Amino acid sequence: MRLTQSRYFKAFSEPLIQNNPISMQMLGICSALAVTVQLKTAIVMGLSLTFVLAFSNLTISSMRHVIPRNIRMIVELSVIASLVIIADQVLRAFFYDISKQLSVFVGLIITNCIVMGRAETFALGNPPGLSFLDGLGNGAGYGSVLISVALIREVLGAGKFLGIGIIPESLYRAGYENMGFMQLAPAAFIIIGLLVWLQKSLVKN
């Protein structure tokens, strides 16, 4: 069997494009609007969510035969919440500036529907290895949309790439101005909308 047809590969690759959590399932839009002003915060947010998603899927999947049905959501939530707090604490210890910029949005990963959604629909019914890969894939799918949106917003809105100015000074003198609108949340809405359009028309063909 070829690698690209194995179910492990599919668990990872499907959520990247065909079944992307943001652009196909429309989940996790709120944080995608909030943290995409700068590329740096978008990358860190993408990594944090990938970490939480992969390990919550792994943990819940390994416990799937012993979790009592009637309290399964509570158990899922406590696993997710613990992982989010750990991610938040690590960011505070080693990436303090970024964690201040992300403010409440790392904590709000707990309420991100992608995490709970994957736990309920995938991890409860599949073995740990597969679930872990599914978590990684969904995290990467989420992160890639975040990074694309942040790239457009940072370059057009602030004239910067990862905090470094890339628009030459001469262009500013010639009358070029940064697009202030890109710094505001509605811009992210429009960009995500355009990305969804682009993707749906590409995937269909």
Place this chain on the structure above:
Amino acid sequence: MSDNFRSILFAMGTALICSLLLTAASSGLKPYQQENIDVDRKKNILKAIGLVEDSRSYTFDDIKSMYAANITCMQVDSQGQAMQKGDTTGGGLPVYLYTQNGTVAAYVLPINSRGLWGRIHGYLALESDGSTVSGFTVYQHSETPGLGGEIEKNWFQKNFKGKRILDQSGSFVSVGIAKPSVTVSMTAVEKANYVDGISGATLTGRFLSAGLKEILSEYEPVSIRFRSKRMLTVPQDRQTCEDEQ
């Protein structure tokens, strides 16, 4: 074993494991986080007096050495008098002094004000004339991101520079946050005492104005000493602040 009993047991087990993990993460990372917070506070003090710019990045050592070279902290009593070293009466207010060539160029007051959702912590720096604001920073708050959370942004904070805490006749009025903006709602005379407000954050502005007024009037005896040029050098044998010891 009944189903309910098993569920309760499972829930307790999960809770126990999760809390152990969280305790380990929290206590293991505490020293790193504490250092970040300390450096961030020092950075904000330096930013309030204009030594640190937002556009540049600084290493921990840059901040620490700049802080050690420029800032001294002392405690003052309720009369604005510098407290003597070893004074144990307590109740001292910390003031950070920015010295340039042996004379005090500015002094920084710690701000701890009520906000909408929690306390707002920051610093307000005043020039040595005792009446002109040289900068305002916020290093910790829990206001709504995008609304009240804008108090941590540069555009809001930079408006404080040059504002005065005295009115034209020289009596204390504090510095406040206008609603909606200075140009719309303030008379020419009042403009010197107000900064632009934040749309959608009326309450944050109101609480922060009240907090600034309360803190500035508490420190008014110190400011009076600065105005009458009685506090130009760092006093010897001063009572240091806790964070310096």
